[in-house]
Amino acid sequence: MYDQLLEDIERFLAQKPNRTEGLSFICELLHRKVEKYSWVGYYLHSKEKPELVLATFQGAPTEHTHIPFGKGICGQVALSNQNFIVDDVNAQENYIACSLDVKSEIVVPLIVNGENIGQIDIDGHAIAAFNKNDASFLEKVNRLVALHLF
Ligand code: SME
Numbered sequence: 001m002y003d004q005l006l007e008d009i010e011r012f013l014a015q016k017p018n019r020t021e022g023l024s025f026i027c028e029l030l031h032r033k034v035e036k037y038s039w040v041g042y043y044l045h046s047k048e049k050p051e052l053v054l055a056t057f058q059g060a061p062t063e064h065t066h067i068p069f070g071k072g073i074c075g076q077v078a079l080s081n082q083n084f085i086v087d088d089v090n091a092q093e094n095y096i097a098c099s100l101d102v103k104s105e106i107v108v109p110l111i112v113n114g115e116n117i118g119q120i121d122i123d124g125h126a127i128a129a130f131n132k133n134d135a136s137f138l139e140k141v142n143r144l145v146a147l148h149l150f
Contacts, residue, residue: 006144019150026141043074044110045117073095085130106138113146
């Protein structure tokens with residue numbers, strides 16, 4: 001399934017959508033096709049200050065549209081530049097809760113020209129919903145994003 005999704009994303013991005021259209025397409029597609037992806041969003045690094053700004057998402061609206069670097073799972077990835085898979089969000093001290101339904105989370109940085117400029121953030125309603133296959137799939141998605149939208 002992930003290979004088919006990568007093909008769909010590549011085909012869409014090859015039509016040269018603008019950045020918002022491209023990121024929105026990916027969030028909508030992944031949210032709709034991958035059942036365990038309960039919430040899918042892209043945060044981008046602010047140009048003004050060290051914080052993440054929610055660019056686009058699919059799933060329940062969140063009040064966390066701005067997240068300072070270092071705060072929560074997302075803010076930690078802004079500083080570490082590394083994938084972060086959380087099997088049980090309730091066992092994390094530095095975590096920002098969006099919804100009580102969320103049990104696990106994966107965040108994969110968006111690297112453009114060697115620089116971490118944002119991230120894809122996905123929440124799951126099951127404990128340990130995400131694994132290395134998701135991480136490697138989302139790295140590929142982000143490589144397509146870096147190539148076509150930035
Ligand atoms: N849980 C995230 C906050 C963003 S929401 O999942 C949409 C975190 O701890 O950074």
